[in-house]
Every structure is written in C-alpha cells, then in structure tokens.
Amino acid sequence: MSLVRVTDLTVDFGGLRAVDGLSFTLRPGAALALVGESGSGKSTVASALLGLHRDTGARVGGAIEVAGVDVQRAGEEELRGLRGGRAAMVFQDPLSSLDPYYAIGDQIAEVYRVHHRASRRAARARAVEVLDRVGIPDAPRRSRSRPHEFSGGMRQRALIAMALACRPDLLIADEPTTALDVTVQAQILDLLHTLREETGTGLLLVTHDVGVAAESVDEVLVMRHGRVVEHGPVADVLGSPAEPYTRALLAAVPRVEAARAPSGERGEVVLEATGLRREFGRGKGAFAAVDDVSLTVRRGETLGIVGESGSGKTTLGRMLVGLLEPTAGEVRYDGRARAGVRPDVQMVFQDPVSSLNPRRTVGESVADPLRARGERDERLIRARVGELLERVGLERAHQDRYPHEFSGGQRQRVGIARALAAEPRVIVCDEPVSALDVTTQAQVVALLGELQRELGLALVFVAHDLAVVRQVSDRVAVMRGGRIVESGPADQVYDAPRDPYTRRLLAAVPSLDPAVAATRRTARRELTEV
Amino acid sequence: MTGFGGFLLRRAVGTVITLLAISVIVYVVFYVTPGNVAQITCGPRCSPAQVHQVAEQLHLGDPLYARYGDFLQGLFTGHDYSTGTSVEHCEAPCLGLSYQTDQQVTALILTKLPVSLSLVLGAMVLWLLLGVGTGVLSAWRRGRLSERVLTAVTLAGTATPVFVIGLVLMIVVCGELRLLPFPQYVALTDDPEQWAWNLLLPWLSLALIEAATFARLTRAAMLETLAEDHIRTFRAYGVGERAVIGRHALRGAFAPVIALNANNVGSAVGGAVLTETLFGLPGIGQELVHAVKVVDLPVVVGMVLVIGFFVVLANAVADVLYAVADRRVVLA
Numbered sequence: 001m002s003l004v005r006v007t008d009l010t011v012d013f014g015g016l017r018a019v020d021g022l023s024f025t026l027r028p029g030a031a032l033a034l035v036g037e038s039g040s041g042k043s044t045v046a047s048a049l050l051g052l053h054r055d056t057g058a059r060v061g062g063a064i065e066v067a068g069v070d071v072q073r074a075g076e077e078e079l080r081g082l083r084g085g086r087a088a089m090v091f092q093d094p095l096s097s098l099d100p101y102y103a104i105g106d107q108i109a110e111v112y113r114v115h116h117r118a119s120r121r122a123a124r125a126r127a128v129e130v131l132d133r134v135g136i137p138d139a140p141r142r143s144r145s146r147p148h149e150f151s152g153g154m155r156q157r158a159l160i161a162m163a164l165a166c167r168p169d170l171l172i173a174d175e176p177t178t179a180l181d182v183t184v185q186a187q188i189l190d191l192l193h194t195l196r197e198e199t200g201t202g203l204l205l206v207t208h209d210v211g212v213a214a215e216s217v218d219e220v221l222v223m224r225h226g227r228v229v230e231h232g233p234v235a236d237v238l239g240s241p242a243e244p245y246t247r248a249l250l251a252a253v254p255r256v257e258a259a260r261a262p263s264g265e266r267g268e269v270v271l272e273a274t275g276l277r278r279e280f281g282r283g284k285g286a287f288a289a290v291d292d293v294s295l296t297v298r299r300g301e302t303l304g305i306v307g308e309s310g311s312g313k314t315t316l317g318r319m320l321v322g323l324l325e326p327t328a329g330e331v332r333y334d335g336r337a338r339a340g341v342r343p344d345v346q347m348v349f350q351d352p353v354s355s356l357n358p359r360r361t362v363g364e365s366v367a368d369p370l371r372a373r374g375e376r377d378e379r380l381i382r383a384r385v386g387e388l389l390e391r392v393g394l395e396r397a398h399q400d401r402y403p404h405e406f407s408g409g410q411r412q413r414v415g416i417a418r419a420l421a422a423e424p425r426v427i428v429c430d431e432p433v434s435a436l437d438v439t440t441q442a443q444v445v446a447l448l449g450e451l452q453r454e455l456g457l458a459l460v461f462v463a464h465d466l467a468v469v470r471q472v473s474d475r476v477a478v479m480r481g482g483r484i485v486e487s488g489p490a491d492q493v494y495d496a497p498r499d500p501y502t503r504r505l506l507a508a509v510p511s512l513d514p515a516v517a518a519t520r521r522t523a524r525r526e527l528t529e530v
Numbered sequence: 531m532t533g534f535g536g537f538l539l540r541r542a543v544g545t546v547i548t549l550l551a552i553s554v555i556v557y558v559v560f561y562v563t564p565g566n567v568a569q570i571t572c573g574p575r576c577s578p579a580q581v582h583q584v585a586e587q588l589h590l591g592d593p594l595y596a597r598y599g600d601f602l603q604g605l606f607t608g609h610d611y612s613t614g615t616s617v618e619h620c621e622a623p624c625l626g627l628s629y630q631t632d633q634q635v636t637a638l639i640l641t642k643l644p645v646s647l648s649l650v651l652g653a654m655v656l657w658l659l660l661g662v663g664t665g666v667l668s669a670w671r672r673g674r675l676s677e678r679v680l681t682a683v684t685l686a687g688t689a690t691p692v693f694v695i696g697l698v699l700m701i702v703v704c705g706e707l708r709l710l711p712f713p714q715y716v717a718l719t720d721d722p723e724q725w726a727w728n729l730l731l732p733w734l735s736l737a738l739i740e741a742a743t744f745a746r747l748t749r750a751a752m753l754e755t756l757a758e759d760h761i762r763t764f765r766a767y768g769v770g771e772r773a774v775i776g777r778h779a780l781r782g783a784f785a786p787v788i789a790l791n792a793n794n795v796g797s798a799v800g801g802a803v804l805t806e807t808l809f810g811l812p813g814i815g816q817e818l819v820h821a822v823k824v825v826d827l828p829v830v831v832g833m834v835l836v837i838g839f840f841v842v843l844a845n846a847v848a849d850v851l852y853a854v855a856d857r858r859v860v861l862a
Contacts, residue, residue, distance in 0.1 A: 052766055079768075080769075080770065081768060082768070083765075083767055083768035084766065084767030084768045085768060088767065089763075089766045089767075091759065091762070091763055097759045097760055097763045098763065099760045099763075099764070099778050100760070100856070101778075101782075101856060101857075110764075110769065110773075111764070111767040114767065114769050146858070148857075148858050159763075162763075
C-alpha cells in the first residue's frame with residue numbers, strides 16, 4: 001500500500017504541456033525529492049497531488065492516488081478532507097503564504113477546525129501546541145502575532161506548524177527554504193528531518209536546489225520539461241548519475257569545497273573605501289546598516305562580499321557605486337575622493353526582470369549609458385549596442401526585442417551589457433545570479449570571469465550564496481550586522497575560517513553528498529547546543 | 531495610546547491649517563473675480579448711490595488683508611455688525627453675515643447641514659450595502675453569466691446621471707405606483723418615520739450611482755486578493771470557498787473601500803447638488819451654488835469650510851479604520 005501513487009500524470013495549461021507522463025510511488029514514511037530547474041513542472045506535480053488544478057482551466061490526465069484518495073475522481077468534500085487533513089502542503093515564500101490580516105494562531109486554528117470538530121478554544125490550543133513544536137519561542141503569546149511580525153524563518157516554521165496541525169500522513173514541501181538565509185535554511189531542514197523521525201510522516205520535497213534534496217530525502221526524481229530524467233536512491237542519483245542531464249546539472253552546482261581557478265593578473269588598486277558607514281532612519285529608529293567598513297579592489301581581481309539578509313552587503317554595494325551617499329567615510333577611485341555616480345564604476349542588479357524597463361527594447365536600455373555620455377549618432381549607438389550584446393553572448397538583432405522575450409539568464413546578460421556600455425573599470429554585482437537556475441548561473445558566472453580577464457575589470461561580487469562567492473572570488477569579506485567579521489584570500493577564509501560566524505555559515509551550506517550532509521547535521525546540532 | 535493621542539493632535543492641527551488655507555484661497559479667488567459685487571448684492575434696480583452705500587457697508591473697498599483679518603477675528607472672537615439701524619452680535623465661530631439676507635452664516639449652515647448629512651449618511655449605508663454586496667457576488671461568480679449581468683448593470687449605473695435615475699424613480703414610485711408621496715424634507719427630530727420615508731428616494735438615487743463604483747472596486751480588490759498566495763494556502767488546506775471569499779478575500783477589499791468611501795462621503799456633503807435640487811432638499815450643495823451665483827462671499831467661505839472640514843474628518847476616520855483593520859499600518 002503506497003502513500004502516493006502517480007501513474008502517467010499529464011498536466012496541460014492551454015497548449016502547454018507542463019507535466020508529461022510522470023509516474024512514481026511513495027511508501028508511507030518515505031521521503032522523495034522532485035528536483036528540477038524552473039519550468040520543469042515540479043511544482044505543478046505538487047499541486048496536482050492535492051487536486052489544486054480543479055476549476056483552473058488546466059487539464060489533468062492519468063491517475064493520482066494520495067493517502068487512499070483517488071484525487072482525479074474524488075468529490076469536493078472528499079478532496080477537502082484530503083487537503084490539509086491527510087496531506088498537507090508547506091508553501092514557498094512564507095511572507096505571502098499567510099493572510100496578512102489575521103493572527104498566525106487563528107489561521108492555524110481555522111485550518112484545524114476545517115478537519116476536526118473542535119471548539120475555537122481547543123483549535124487555538126492545538127495551534128499553540130504545533131507552533132511550540134516547530135520551535136516558535138513563547139508560542140502562546142507569539143501565536144497572536146500577525147505574519148509581518150515574524151521573521152522569514154519563523155514564518156516558514158509557522159507554515160510547517162500549519163501543515164502539522166492535523167497530523168497528516170504526507171507533507172508536500174514546495175521550495176520550503178528558497179527564501180531563507182543559509183543558516184535558517186539549515187534549521188528548517190533539520191526541523192523537517194526531526195519531525196519525520198518523530199511522526200513517521202511521508203515527505204515529498206519540491207526543490208531546485210540539489211543540496212537541499214541531498215540533505216533531506218531517501219529518493220530523488222530529477223525532472224526536466226515535465227518528464228522524468230532519472231529516479232533512484234539519493235546516494236545513487238547524486239553520487240553516480242546515469243543521465244547526461246543529471247550530470248550537467250550536478251556539474252553546474254557550485255561547490256563550497258572547490259577552490260577557484262587562478263585568475264589573471266592583478267594590477268593597481270582602483271577602488272578603495274575607508275571607514276564607510278551608512279545610517280537609515282532618524283532619532284530612536286536610526287540604525288547603521290553598514291558600520292566602519294574598509295576595503296580595496298584591484299584591477300583584474302574579484303572581491304566577494306558574502307553575508308545573510310540584513311548584513312548590509314547591498315547597502316555597501318550601493319555606496320561603492322555612488323547610488324547611496326555614505327553617512328561617514330569615503331570611497332576613493334584611482335586614489336581620488338569621489339562623490340556621486342560615475343561611468344567607471346557600474347552596477348549589475350539582482351533582479352533582471354525589474355531592473356530593465358519592460359516598455360523599452362533592450363537596445364534602448366543598453367544604449368542609456370552611451371547617450372548619457374553624450375553620444376548622439378544613432379548609427380554608432382546601434383553598432384555599439386550590437387557589439388555589446390554579442391560580447392555577452394546574445395545576438396546583434398536582439399536589440400529590438402523587449403525584456404519579456406528573454407529568459408532570466410538572457411536578461412541578466414542584457415544587464416551586464418548595459419554595465420559594460422559605460423566602459424567601466426569596476427563593476428559591482430549585487431546578487432547577479434541568485435534569481436537564476438544553476439546551469440544558467442554557471443554560464444553567467446563564466447561570462448563575468450571571461451570579461452574580467454579580457455578587459456581587466458575589477459569586480460565586487462555581492463551574494464548570499466557561499467559556494468557561488470567562492471567560485472568567483474580571489475578575496476572574500478564576510479559581513480554580519482553591517483561589519484566585516486572576516487576577510488582574506490578566498491581559500492584561507494573558506495578552508496580555515498577564524499571567525500565563529502564564518503564557521504557557522506559554512507556548516508550550514510547543504511552538501512551534495514548525503515553522507516556528508518548527515519555528518520554536518522550532527523555537527524550543527526553540536527554547534528547550536530554549545 | 532500615546533500613539534493614538536498624538537495622531538489625533540497632529541490631525542487636529544493639520545485640519546486647522548488646511549481650513550485656513552482654504553479660506554485664504556476662497557478670499558483671493560473672489561477678490562480677483564471680475565464683476566461688481568455691490569451691484570449684484572444690491573440688485574439691478576439700485577441707483578449708483580445705493581450701490582455705493584452697499585459697498586461701504588460690506589467694506590468692499592477695504593484691502594484684501596483687512597477683510598480677511600476681519601473674517602479671522604470673527605471666527606475666533608466673534609464680531610459686531612451694524613445693519614444700519616441696529617447692532618447685531620455674531621458669536622464665535624462667526625462666519626460673517628450673508629451679503630444677500632444679512633442672516634448669520636453660522637446659523638444658515640446649521641439649518642442646512644442636517645439636511646445634507648441626512649442625505650449623505652443614509653445614502654452611504656445604502657451604497658456600501660449595495661456596492662460591496664454586488665462586488666462580493668460578482669467576485670464569487672466570476673466568469674459566469676450572473677457575474678456578467680451584474681457587471682453590465684453596475685456599468686450602466688455608473689453611466690447614468692443622477693437626475694435620470696432620480697426622475698425615473700419619482701415618476702414610477704410616486705407617480706405611477708403611488709407607493710410614496712413626492713419627497714419633501716422632514717427633520718429627523720420632528721418625525722423619524724416621515725424623515726426616512728421622504729428620504730428613501732433621494733438615498734436610493736444617490737446610492738445607486740455610487741454603489742456601481744463600489745461594486746467595481748470591491749470586485750477588483752477581491753479578485754486581486756484571490757490571486758494572492760495566501761488564498762492558495764487556505765484552498766490547499768481544505769478551507770471552503772465560502773470562507774475563503776467571505777473571510778480572507780473580502781478582507782483585502784476593506785482598505786480601498788474605506789479610502790474611497792471617505793472621499794465620497796466628504797465630497798457628497800457639499801457635492802450632492804443634483805440630488806438636492808431634484809428632490810427639493812434644502813441642503814448645503816444647493817445653497818452653495820446659489821451663493822456662488824450671487825457672489826455672496828461669507829456664505830461661500832462658510833460652506834466651503836464646512837465641506838472641507840467633513841472631507842478632512844472623513845479621511846481621518848478612514849485612517850483610523852485602516853489602522854484597526856491592518857496592523858501593519860502605523861498611524862502617523
């Protein structure tokens with residue numbers, strides 16, 4: 001008797017086939033990860049298990065059986081009993097997955113009362129119980145808070161608590177840690193692990209992150225274009241992948257253990273910051289987002305700045321470019337103090353979707369720095385824009401297209417072309433690849449390295465992903481609470497971290513090797529207990 | 531509680547400044563408006579001497595700042611007016627005397643205000659019930675025939691002028707069916723039942739127009755909320771469609787409805803001229819239009835200030851409701 005049995009599942013949205021002939025089973029208490037890049041159809045499968053595509057216009061074919069319910073044929077009542085009662089979904093992006101207007105405890109109690117005849121009081125008590133179980137401190141009081149009063153990690157815990165409320169047989173977790181910092185991610189994964197050990201709940205984990213899967217499941221199913229690429233025990237699939245796509249996917253995943261290939265020549269110092277400080281707010285609400293940060297960047301080298309959310313890394317990046325004026329300290333460029341933005345120092349932004357104007361062609365966006373410099377000859381501008389697009393791996397003719405016609409990776413290439421248009425000597429990249437799939441991520445990172453070698457660019461690479469930062473950086477600075485807690489050559493920081501915070505960060509990085517993941521989990525337990 | 535007290539204080543100070551600014555603007559506008567105010571006030575058959583006398587009496591020859599100073603003084607300390615034969619004391623807050631009737635503007639407003647408030651507040655209850663109700667219904671039945679019919683009806687409602695709806699209502703209900711007598715204003719304090727019966731048609735015609743806007747706004751806000759992730763959460767946990775719509779989606783429509791309502795209530799106090807005229811209700815709007823026509827400056831200033839006060843008040847109430855409804859909002 002299987003907990004989940006999916007046979008020949010197909011899901012069509014209009015003319016688009018999102019899932020194509022997928023079959024798998026899950027034993028009670030077992031854990032399976034659906035791994036794939038964006039658009040692979042993995043989240044669609046998760047929704048289909050709960051019959052969430054009903055009345056949405058999607059056509060679902062094949063057979064789905066979850067906890068004894070035939071999801072395709074079940075009536076409305078039976079389906080509602082399954083949802084949350086026997087199979088519960090832990091959603092991604094915790095801020096928007098809870099109703100902003102109601103107390104978290106009340107929302108959990110509401111779900112509980114859908115499935116159990118219970119008084120409001122009893123349901124509320126159950127909500128407090130599960131919140132306490134997932135590690136919300138002072139649960140009786142905090143259950144009266146609204147979602148915005150919780151941190152990201154606590155909201156994710158609350159969503160897990162909601163899933164636990166009705167003691168389901170199956171947890172479906174859709175990217176449960178994607179929005180979280182690496183240390184918080186580790187806590188959430190450890191929590192899911194412990195809960196499974198205690199309650200014997202089955203787990204279906206949907207994730208784009210192979211490392212997260214390695215940490216959490218027994219079996220992996222790799223998906224691409226709605227189909228199964230490879231399916232098997234986690235150690236086999238990740239350890240000795242049989243399919244070329246799986247191999248390519250694994251090769252693209254940046255490893256925190258791997259040192260960077262030695263980069264080109266380093267030249268003179270181009271950018272130097274001393275005693276940078278930036279405050280936000282006034283009076284009692286004032287706080288320093290960046291506090292006494294000094295750094296230098298040389299020609300041809302990459303400085304990685306790594307830190308969790310709120311560490312001040314983006315604020316620092318903006319000050320380096322001149323988008324923000326420092327409250328104290330100064331930024332020197334070529335040895336001279338500098339105020340405001342200048343063409344020699346450019347920025348590549350995190351979100352390639354929102355950092356390009358959707359109503360202008362990408363050619364117009366890339367031409368902006370040229371026009372800003374006073375170039376008026378349209379023929380010359382077109383030629384130069386074409387050149388730049390080719391330089392970043394796009395085509396000359398692409399300049400007349402609009403941003404929505406490009407994929408995420410291509411849009412980021414456009415962003416890089418725009419930064420190059422000003423002929424900068426320094427480029428500050430703020431999370432340039434965190435919105436991209438791993439294979440695309442690897443391509444963009446490679447492009448940046450290539451440009452650096454060719455043009456002798458100095459790069460400042462700001463990111464939260466420790467592995468990516470190691471992959472690109474010559475030197476690394478670790479930020480926490482607005483300060484640099486540790487800095488030095490990348491290999492030294494990663495292989496022999498001196499600061500306890502750096503050590504904790506590194507211990508939290510998910511490993512691709514399930515055996516290593518288990519050891520790290522134990523190590524984390526010890527680190528938190530100390 | 532200091533937060534709320536501080537909010538009230540800041541709002542009160544802000545209101546006073548806003549109202550003073552409005553009064554300055556009205557004074558300046560009327561000062562620079564061409565036309566012989568004394569001639570208009572005195573009437574077409576006045577001799578030049580009489581016109582001159584009126585101008586003297588109304589201090590029309592005084593410079594702008596002196597007249598405005600007089601107005602301010604009256605507002606805060608009261609004012610004595612000589613009407614030629616006797617001296618009349620006008621207590622603070624004195625808005626002056628009407629050029630036309632020599633009546634005290636404060637007293638005039640106090641007779642008109644209950645009519646306007648009766649009309650607007652009653653209509654508000656109706657337009658909220660009708661509008662939000664229709665909005666919820668069409669969000670719930672989205673894509674189906676009943677929703678399309680509702681959308682068409684509300685669109686027609688927005689497009690129909692109030693005098694058409696009002697006239698049709700009067701002809702049908704009072705003329706043909708004789709269900710109600712033709713409306714005539716009865717004060718609430720005189721006879722509550724007659725007050726309500728007589729105001730029913732004015733309420734309806736004003737509410738039908740406004741309800742259409744609210745229906746569309748509610749529908750749009752609810753559909754937007756229904757597309758949000760937390761709605762998906764509750765559906766995935768087996769929460770029924772009724773609770774999803776009534777508890778979670780409706781809550782999202784609350785804020786925009788409050789904001790729009792504040793605006794509409796505020797402006798309808800002085801702006802429901804057509805409804806007032808059509809049904810013969812002696813309210814602020816009608817009086818204001820008349821006063822503008824005859825350049826009766828004290829009446830215009832007084833009325834505009836009262837309307838301004840209600841707009842500001844309605845918005846302050848909206849801000850408080852907004853903060854109560856959504857804890858993320860901090861009153862400032």
